[in-house]
Amino acid sequence: MSGGTACSTKNSEKIKENELNRIKHVIAIMSGKGGVGKTSITGLMAVGLAHQGYSVGILDGDITGPSIPKIFGIKKKPESFEFGFLPPESLLGIRIMSLNLLLPKEDDPVVWRGPLLAGTVKQFWTDVVWGDLDFLLVDLPPGTGDVPLTVMQSIPLDGIIIVSSPQDLAVMVVKKAIKMAGMLKIPVLGMVENMSYAVCPHCGRELRIFGPSRAEKVASETGVKLLGIIPIDPEFVELCDKGQIERYRNYNMFSDKAFLETLNFSNKKEGEGQ
Numbered sequence: 001m002s003g004g005t006a007c008s009t010k011n012s013e014k015i016k017e018n019e020l021n022r023i024k025h026v027i028a029i030m031s032g033k034g035g036v037g038k039t040s041i042t043g044l045m046a047v048g049l050a051h052q053g054y055s056v057g058i059l060d061g062d063i064t065g066p067s068i069p070k071i072f073g074i075k076k077k078p079e080s081f082e083f084g085f086l087p088p089e090s091l092l093g094i095r096i097m098s099l100n101l102l103l104p105k106e107d108d109p110v111v112w113r114g115p116l117l118a119g120t121v122k123q124f125w126t127d128v129v130w131g132d133l134d135f136l137l138v139d140l141p142p143g144t145g146d147v148p149l150t151v152m153q154s155i156p157l158d159g160i161i162i163v164s165s166p167q168d169l170a171v172m173v174v175k176k177a178i179k180m181a182g183m184l185k186i187p188v189l190g191m192v193e194n195m196s197y198a199v200c201p202h203c204g205r206e207l208r209i210f211g212p213s214r215a216e217k218v219a220s221e222t223g224v225k226l227l228g229i230i231p232i233d234p235e236f237v238e239l240c241d242k243g244q245i246e247r248y249r250n251y252n253m254f255s256d257k258a259f260l261e262t263l264n265f266s267n268k269k270e271g272e273g274q
């Protein structure tokens, strides 16, 4: 294999999904490094799609740092029955599965090695009864390690979306993720630059806290579509901390119908736009 170092893809067969599931599109959200807002963007995207009337699920693949239940304010444990686990639902009906929901206490740490982490993500695909979904979003842990590799190899993804901050949005980091996706033949649907700027509450000026935006440059150099640029917003942090991400209204390009057209893959609900 050229252009990078990856585990053998000999065992890259997709695993069988739960027979009760009918999931139309699976999108993984990836980042080069932690803390750039990958989980937040996954949450915002789910909320935006749910507002458009799509049925959405989030598979929290960030096993050692799971924060999806926290930002949605979900504490309810998944119920189990003979066919698997039933994911709890958010206020907007977004189905959520996270290891945090299965831990005795939400602040218990998960101190596991790679294969166990990867095995858990596989089980979230095979043993969770997602039911009928238009979109399943997979929040991956940062980087190009065991879990992203397992997800790309074993779950039939429609594509990945890369999240970055201006500081992190070095051409090299995004290129690494793009190369990994290319090696595993997964389309890169686009990228989002998060925490791009903050607006001064006094004069309204845009402050480039993490330096100048590099989004356009990286997009033109890599050929990956720039899906959006998102500012730093203290209200967003406050709502996420309160478990109320679904109440965030200020900036959600994902609620816009044009968002799915930008992704440019067959994404219409049955009977829509015909």
Ligand SMILES: Nc1ncnc2c1ncn2[C@@H]1O[C@H](COP(=O)(O)OP(=O)(O)OP(=O)(O)O)[C@@H](O)[C@H]1O
Binding pocket: 031, 033, 034, 035, 036, 037, 038, 039, 040, 041, 062, 065, 067, 141, 142, 194, 195, 230, 231, 232, 233, 234, 236, 237, 240
């Ligand atoms: N646009 C934004 N405005 C303000 N705060 C934000 C924004 N995006 C993310 N944050 C905050 O930044 C912190 C990190 O975000 P988040 O947990 O989504 O990052 P992450 O990339 O998923 O991190 P990791 O992968 O390391 O868990 C959180 O406190 C979140 O609320």
